[in-house]
Amino acid sequence: MMQSLAVRATVLSLVLATVLLGLWEISSVAPEKSTEMTEYEMLMGGAEQEARVPPPSAVAVLAWEELSNPFYDKGPNDKGIGIQLAYSLYRVLAGYFMAALIAIPIGFLVGMSPLMYKALNPFIQVLRPISPLAWMPLALFIIQDSEASAIFVIFICSIWPMLINTAFGVAGVREDWVNVARTHELSHLRTAFQVILPAAAPTILTGMRISIGIAWLVIVAAEMLVGGTGIGYYVWNEWNNLDLTSVIFSILMIGCVGMLLDLALSGAQRLVEYKE
Amino acid sequence: MIKPFLEVSGLAKVFHGKGNSKFTVYDDVNFSLNKGEFVCIIGHSGCGKSTILNTLAGLDEPSSGAVIMNGKEVVGPSLERGVVFQNYSLLPWLSTLKNVEFGVKARWPLWSKAQVRDHSTHYLNMVGLEHALQRKPSELSGGMRQRVSIARAFATKPELLLLDEPFGALDALTRGVIQQELVKIWNETQQTVFMITHDVDEAILLSDRIFLMSNGPNAAIAEAVTVDIPRPRQRNTIFHDPGYYKLRNYLVDFLVNRSEDKSQLDGQRHPKSVNPLKDAGSAELDEPAPAHHHQPLAVNQ
Numbered sequence: 001m002m003q004s005l006a007v008r009a010t011v012l013s014l015v016l017a018t019v020l021l022g023l024w025e026i027s028s029v030a031p032e033k034s035t036e037m038t039e040y041e042m043l044m045g046g047a048e049q050e051a052r053v054p055p056p057s058a059v060a061v062l063a064w065e066e067l068s069n070p071f072y073d074k075g076p077n078d079k080g081i082g083i084q085l086a087y088s089l090y091r092v093l094a095g096y097f098m099a100a101l102i103a104i105p106i107g108f109l110v111g112m113s114p115l116m117y118k119a120l121n122p123f124i125q126v127l128r129p130i131s132p133l134a135w136m137p138l139a140l141f142i143i144q145d146s147e148a149s150a151i152f153v154i155f156i157c158s159i160w161p162m163l164i165n166t167a168f169g170v171a172g173v174r175e176d177w178v179n180v181a182r183t184h185e186l187s188h189l190r191t192a193f194q195v196i197l198p199a200a201a202p203t204i205l206t207g208m209r210i211s212i213g214i215a216w217l218v219i220v221a222a223e224m225l226v227g228g229t230g231i232g233y234y235v236w237n238e239w240n241n242l243d244l245t246s247v248i249f250s251i252l253m254i255g256c257v258g259m260l261l262d263l264a265l266s267g268a269q270r271l272v273e274y275k276e
Numbered sequence: 277m278i279k280p281f282l283e284v285s286g287l288a289k290v291f292h293g294k295g296n297s298k299f300t301v302y303d304d305v306n307f308s309l310n311k312g313e314f315v316c317i318i319g320h321s322g323c324g325k326s327t328i329l330n331t332l333a334g335l336d337e338p339s340s341g342a343v344i345m346n347g348k349e350v351v352g353p354s355l356e357r358g359v360v361f362q363n364y365s366l367l368p369w370l371s372t373l374k375n376v377e378f379g380v381k382a383r384w385p386l387w388s389k390a391q392v393r394d395h396s397t398h399y400l401n402m403v404g405l406e407h408a409l410q411r412k413p414s415e416l417s418g419g420m421r422q423r424v425s426i427a428r429a430f431a432t433k434p435e436l437l438l439l440d441e442p443f444g445a446l447d448a449l450t451r452g453v454i455q456q457e458l459v460k461i462w463n464e465t466q467q468t469v470f471m472i473t474h475d476v477d478e479a480i481l482l483s484d485r486i487f488l489m490s491n492g493p494n495a496a497i498a499e500a501v502t503v504d505i506p507r508p509r510q511r512n513t514i515f516h517d518p519g520y521y522k523l524r525n526y527l528v529d530f531l532v533n534r535s536e537d538k539s540q541l542d543g544q545r546h547p548k549s550v551n552p553l554k555d556a557g558s559a560e561l562d563e564p565a566p567a568h569h570h571q572p573l574a575v576n577q
Contacts, residue, residue, distance in 0.1 A: 176363060183359045198369045
């Protein structure tokens, strides 16, 4: 039954994809001109006056070309999609892991100590709703480096879900388990690593999963602003080049990489999950 | 006179409510335990049995009074006092074996891995779980979980074992089997055990003495009843013992009729030591009555 459900779902997905792509393909074909070309049109080489969204077939052709040679580098304006994605991934992962290094210990502190919770909560509540891009001008001014500023923006946007989830997970550890640690005379450090961390790990990983999603959303916008390299810059650059086929292709690539990042984190989450 | 192994004197627990209101759960709780003794404490819900046990464990601080074990005051949790909690309190991300090893490693940090494993496996064998070493608690039945918890507590060889209603959540059949296992381990290890129960038959089967608590607020341990039935006791034959029903009726009578009565605490040092099978005072309860025959609830005052 399970297998047949999976099979049926796959079939349905394929049908939907075919129908939607088919509709898109048909709707983006230019209508046949019945009249003769005007003199002006002949002068313009018969080019259409109206720009159209490229059909999926054109995107597929471009995707094949790009993906068969993803790492070429022909100067600042023409780099392979693999290089652009690698730049973006590097920034996301750098900012993300720096955020984890800070958010998880502080989250621990906030979760363990009601005093720290009360003291830090106002800061968290004010800083958390700030759009990460709002930090960009300040970051550029203080850091004076666009690359580092992009990483900082990723850092600041991924820190909150991790911090809040860690604090929540740590505060919610069952008192019985802490009592088990106490009756076994575990030191504070051992209690933290052997009881509280594994108990809170699923909640912490949920926060990390939310964070990586947000970081991948934000990097595209950040790179549109700072420019130079990265998938966000690539999208904007192709828009400036009026190459919509490349824009659509890179949108799809952003989606695929985002999905892989999420899969990786959900895999990690499964490793630390436990049933009560 | 030799000092007892554990001595509790003047123990009280007061909860402070809003303003000046306060609620005294129990006050002036006194008792002592001898080395190697098995003692059960029985009382109605809310009289503070669990709080007393947590105080012995060092998890809870008394409002006044003190617990002295081996001549030293109990001020916090210690590996010398193992606890089996009612809800098992196993760490759900660890396997059966790892849960026991957790305790053993904490107790003997210098032991080698093989030593820790052998010791833990030995105790899991004692509770009949050798086939479930690699299973997680979520994959075990309630009875098996409590066995793991008991194995963890005994494996660390604490001087005093505190059991907080360990069989409360188990069905009667499982309970019987684990009670027997508990007696077996206790015989082999000769540890001192202090256990909370609601089950009179369980208390008679297991205990050397049974503490009877009066009802709260201002509860106290009113009597310490000696269980004068020879060991080894078997669950299926103990009720043939001539003293069994006499003792049982005495306990039930206390719980049903006398636990509300505060006057028995006044003006004397309590708990009063009684041995219903020897004392003449309880002659009116001589006739063996069927186990389910409870006296009707008396209206106090």
